[in-house]
Amino acid sequence: DAKTTQPTSMDCAEGRAANLPCNHSTISGNEYVYWYRQIHSQGPQYIIHGLKNNETNEMASLIITEDRKSSTLILPHATLRDTAVYYCIVSPTGTASKLTFGTGTRLQVTL
Amino acid sequence: EAEVAQSPRYKITEKSQAVAFWCDPISGHATLYWYRQILGQGPELLVQFQDESVVDDSQLPKDRFSAERLKGVDSTLKIQPAELGDSAMYLCASSSGTGYNSPLHFGNGTRLTVT
Numbered sequence: 001d002a003k004t005t006q007p008t009s010m011d012c013a014e015g016r017a018a019n020l021p022c023n024h025s026t027i028s029g030n031e032y033v034y035w036y037r038q039i040h041s042q043g044p045q046y047i048i049h050g051l052k053n054n055e056t057n058e059m060a061s062l063i064i065t066e067d068r069k070s071s072t073l074i075l076p077h078a079t080l081r082d083t084a085v086y087y088c089i090v091s092p093t094g095t096a097s098k099l100t101f102g103t104g105t106r107l108q109v110t111l
Numbered sequence: 112e113a114e115v116a117q118s119p120r121y122k123i124t125e126k127s128q129a130v131a132f133w134c135d136p137i138s139g140h141a142t143l144y145w146y147r148q149i150l151g152q153g154p155e156l157l158v159q160f161q162d163e164s165v166v167d168d169s170q171l172p173k174d175r176f177s178a179e180r181l182k183g184v185d186s187t188l189k190i191q192p193a194e195l196g197d198s199a200m201y202l203c204a205s206s207s208g209t210g211y212n213s214p215l216h217f218g219n220g221t222r223l224t225v226t
Contacts, residue, residue, distance in 0.1 A: 032211045034214075036215075041219070042219050042220075043115070043202050043204070043217030043218050043219050043220050044154065044202070044204075044215070044217045045217070046214035046215060046216070049211065049214070051211075087153060091211075099154075099156070099215060100156070101153030101154045101155070102153050103151075103152060103153055104153060
């Protein structure tokens, strides 16, 4: 499976957009990009996933570069409740629900 | 929204004792996973079930850990004997399938402390 690289931590002011980058330069053609987040003392929560097109849902937007070597998760209007660890994961389509987590990005949303 | 239920929420046990965790996945979800999360790290897969069958237990320390899902619904993870290094959060997750459009739904875990 392709590995991902994420910044250890980021800060964002409440109400502003939070842009979380992820590098996956060794991604294969059949691997999807998944984002999960984990709020303190809770289990991880699915956010969004994509293959090569940009995706948007009620939680976030996912922007994948044309060469698919990196992606950005965008939380358009961050709130204090978005403070969490965000995990970027790539996984082949055949085993897409068997996820290998890294250490993620700790996002701190502040007033 | 349906949730994955886990119990107990917290467990403290002495080393060399046996301990068990229970998970009830979302109704209808055929795939069930047990993950272990050490403090400061991401979750690590221990075992994956498809219905009642184990499809991947390559990361399960089989000398002391066991997992079962007898009727293909709820599941139990057991550790016997527990060691100090087993202190971690044990997370259960379920999904409706294994394809790319089957995101995992996690429970809130059991935090185990071994003393």
